[in-house]
Amino acid sequence: MKKSFPYSRQYINNKDIQKVIKVLKSDYLTQGPEVKKFESKFKDKVNSKYAISASSATSGLHLACLALKLNKGDFLWTVPNSFVASANCGLYCNAEIDFVDIDNETFNIDIKLLKNKLYKAKKKKKLPKILVVVHMGGSPADLQSIKKLSNTYKFKIIEDASHALGAKLNNFPVGSCKWSDIAVFSLHPVKIITSAEGGMITTNSKEIFKKISILKNHGITRDKKILKKKIDDFWYYEQKMLGYNYRLSDLNCSLANSQIDRLNFFVKKRNRIAKFYINKLNSINLKFQKILSNSFSSYHLFIIQFNKINSKKKYSKVFNEFRKNNIMVNLHYLPIHLQPYYRKLGFSTGQFKNSESYALRSFSFPIYPQLKNSELNFIVKKINKISEKYDLL
């Protein structure tokens, strides 16, 4: 088989293409009807009061932090095992970043470690203003426990739900913000649905919704209720705060509008593929992500941990062998605190051992709706073969 298998990829069909072409021929390429339509569809899908589109999840996370008034002197906490954007959003607001390590089974934030860290932080008067909770690979973190802690310690919760569109916790869709202030999704092509580049923000707070709507558009408003001068003409607008251009275009939204109609299909397929891997692979030295029993994963990632890999050298060998065999495995993630930029802020090796150990032995394997059984069988065969070659089972 010559074909190569990425860890994830977009699934574009003819309907998607026709939708985009239609918008290309229409009056609006941006800020027309497609944006509003997508926001409305999205909020219905995830059961939130409000949904606001953004140019990416990264800009969405920045807007979320701004809306929650994160400032210099404040702390933002997240996990080291995520994409750098989960932490960078705090730095954009000049806040200080700290991390809570992951649990070795769920690969999500470790609730006990969070509890201990909060207890200690309270004594030192260094409690976080915001906790960014990542749903790793689409598997929901234990938001109910986190919400209880936030009631005690008064921090705000932003879900980095980049992986988790279509996931559920206790039958509530991720994005419903049942146990959080804001949820942010990514529409990058490797994620569950795509708009090429794009992000979505959901919340149930009218105040947050209004603030983000203004901030993503330069800080400008035409809302008569909040204008200082009572000028009724369309040419008049006011800049209320320093905002950004973090808008998503009609062109992007037309693709997303078509894609979101197939959300259930995408997530079902991903779950089926995960089951396939789990049923076919079986060894005590091979570990899959533990999904909480009251939750449903969107399976953005299918992660396999080889417990017999214990050095970066061996990891590289296995990694490159898979790629040579057209299985384009990847690592999600290199711990954020070990990035050169974060080391300069004072972080170092050994601080978050679970995330570091995770990065030493975990691989993301191909999972995307178009994968056929014959292709999955090919991948499984390769996993067995390469595992044998490197004594991993």
Ligand SMILES: *Cc1c(COP(=O)(O)O)cnc(C)c1O
């Ligand atoms: C993809 C991703 C992001 C960034 O998404 P963009 O839309 O590319 O900005 C942020 N956090 C996590 C966990 C991601 O996987």
